[in-house]
Amino acid sequence: MEKHNIPEIAIAGLGIEASTFSPARTDAAAFHPHRGDEVFDLYPFMSPGSPLREAAHWHPALVGKALPGGIVTREGFEELTAEMVQRLEAMPHLDGLWFDIHGAMTVEGLDDAESVLLSRIRDCVGPDTLISTSMDLHGNVSQRFAHMIDLITCYRMAPHEDAMDTKERAARNLVERLESGKGRPIKAWIPVPVLLPGEKTSTRIEPAKSLYAQVPLVEQQEGILDAGIWIGYAWADEPRNHAAIVVTGDDERTVCEQAERLASSFWSVHDSFQFVAPTGTLEECVDKGLSSQVSPYFISDSGDNPTAGGAGDVTWTLQRLLNDPRIIDGDKTTLYASIPGPQAVETALHAGVGATVTVTAGAEVDSIHEGPVTFTGTVHSIHEGDVDALVEVVIKVGNLYVIVTELRKPYHHESDFTALGLSPREAGMVFVKIGYLEPELFEMARDWIMALTPGGVDQDLLRLGHHRISHPMYPFDQGDFTPDLHARIIPPSNEGDTVHGDE
Template identity: 25%
Template sequence: MTVPPGPRKIFVAALATETNTFSPIVVDRRAFEESLYAPPGQHPATPTLCTAPIPVGRRVCAEKGWELIEGTAAWADPAGLVARGAFETLRDEILGQLQAALPVDAVVLGLHGAMVAQGYLDPEGDFLERVRGIVGPDVLLAAELDPHSHLTARRVAAADVFVVFKEFPHTDFVDRAEDLWRIVVDTLEGRVRPVMSVFDCRMIDVFPTSREPMRGFVDRMMALEMSDPKVLSLSAIHGFMAGDVPEMGAKMIAVTDGDAAYGAALAERLGMELFANRGKHLMPQLDEKAAVAQAMAAKAHPVVIADMWDNPGGGTAGDATVVLKELLAQGAQGVAIGTIWDPMAVQLCFVAGEGAEMPLRFGAKSAPFTGEPMDALVRVVRLNAEAEMRFGESVVPFGRAARIAVLDDQGQETGIEVILNTVRAQSYDPSLFTALGIDPLAQKILVIKSTNHFYAAFQPIAADILYCSAGRPYPNDPTTTPYRHVRADIWPRMADPFGKDS
């Protein structure tokens, strides 16, 4: 890759969502607009997870005196398949902007990596191939990815560099965008020649970095990046088990300075280390009865119950009622639940107004295995027409929201309050509760819907964190999930996919 000296011209854009192919919620153009749709030059100063290459690129190019051409940035909160028209129009919008920007020295993209669209099992592969077709073989093509992605051969063939978030929860998306731009700058200024090597770990697992063994694994990756001059970047692709696609699964990426063989050996060594710890990464889980009983027996508060598989960040609706009904059955008090997604119930609350008491049916309307709809007398405590929470340096909207107190048949408060919302978003941060006037520190029990992204923000305030597996809103067991496309020779669908025990 040869770049003439002088100021550089770089194109940057973002197109991202995470697709649970088992979710019934189709993602249309409006879903992107509700989460983030920013035409060229209109991206806010704060990043939104997969769009971090844009604000970081602004700073880097300003410091270098380079020209940054911004394309559209679009992000939709995870759900089901992306409507074909939504994907194609957003893709073609960005490709048209790139075509108009030519010639460029590099293209930098913010992607997720687990998008699946109607008619496209690998939309990011399609997108990257089209970008490569426009800019030709000699222009640097680099992208930042979420680790919960599908690293297909098609994508690796099209791109020069992938840098992936290392942390789960994803607290480092800005840091990894900084790493990506460092490699871009060093490449364009002739100091490095990045090559990617990939190893297929042949496993489906969940890899929280808030606990061992993944915490130590990530620390070792970062230490190698600092100590080995041949290594430009190391990344672990976790995979996304709710994505039924042929190349789903964990993979290791080593980006080295011109030494593909060295990178391949390093990626294999690290990948086999991951494989050796298969089944040991996921946090211990309780069912709803045990989680509620343990939380109620606690002497210190608040106790956080993570309804970990009803996670809108994994594409579910976030409207399950299993934990709520167990809390009521066991007589729990001092409880705040954030959130249950139910746009219709929110609309009814807004019509009734703050202070109104009303019968309300809410929750468990989207899919099987999420419990039954909740029928209760409620009081509308607080309304927020534009509710938001924090996620690191990002601001995450969760739409019009209503805080309701659940009452008993005599109209007395049960001690349980629920936040109902209209824009699906997982529970990232305690500001979710303060946005509706709830002091999270004053609660005995906080119920949130997230697998692990909540951890960084809630751990400092929690007396205890309980991971609760309640119902089956998310396909979390690869041995029983009815995949149609995922290969059979992958752990745990096959005990020994490497054949080392034969």
């Protein structure tokens, strides 16, 4: 390709965190696929007339993003993959492809699903097309995957306040690489035998804060294009589930040195990661919330966090709150977000605001830890038209306000509550199915604790039952061991034999 030619670049990708420890399943519709020009709506930096939009001829194929959840059905994966490839086949010759994914998708009957998808894309677009990948730092980078990509980058913040910056960086790096005419960069990949939940690796606190602060400094080195630290996804059980370092650039010595420096820095603090907030049993957390002199006091119902892959309908915590007279009859207002219950929502809709109803909700998907919960209360409010929940109702049981949804929904914003006639800033306690608090909730909370509750994304990894991950692996193997942290130079995707596994 001539340097001054405008590159032809496709856009494609599927993204989800899928917990293998949740009984839920994710189908094709859950990805809300965008097709053709509607893909641009996902990326503000790709608006008409923007510099990046004008820098290439962009050919959006299909991009789908699902709420974290259970394993993707094979049928759903095949349906979306086939359509994506079909759309790519209809495109002109491509100089590049931007592959926008999460990196923690598990599919029924497949290992390393993103590599399977990428292999099919590579077969379609050919060996000469440069592929640039943007990922969540909680995704997984197997050696096979690293072999097939050319440029790769991931988030550098958790919570992911830099998500859109990362996607823009991946697209910009691809355009600049194509314009330079330099071809494929050198890639150094290092597996790090650590598998930890995001709630222990938040960049808000040490050691992740200082560890991730090194990434942009590496990127600024002469001969380096990009660098990334992947924590990996802790709630799936595949050989690829572990942390990883990838550095790309044109100077092999520098690429290797910097990758090994990041890997060494990571391993030097591997046993120093702590939860981002105080933790306790549910009983301990409720005691602290009730005795707290500040409000709102947020409590994370962490084991069923839908934005980490939990089913979102575990009733274990809610059942205990409903049975606690200090919550129901006490003088503190308590909000609980949330529990799916389509039939409960229908009952509340039919009865209307102000009516007294008896409803049953939850445990339609994940009944491993507790069955459905039945309770009687007053319909406080009804809200229809939410993009995730569809319909939400609030049922008041004494001083406990329970949000019941038609479909599961994460509650990350103040408006999620105020749209339901609730005032979280004035509440005594706010229970949210989440791990670390997202930025708006974090700002709102006067104090905060994580309840180590059961569910498909249990923070206690050792009681989940991983049996397919590689060993030794921290924290599953506590004995002293010295990992091999030398840089593996991954050949370009159009050279050498295909690399399989995580050798």
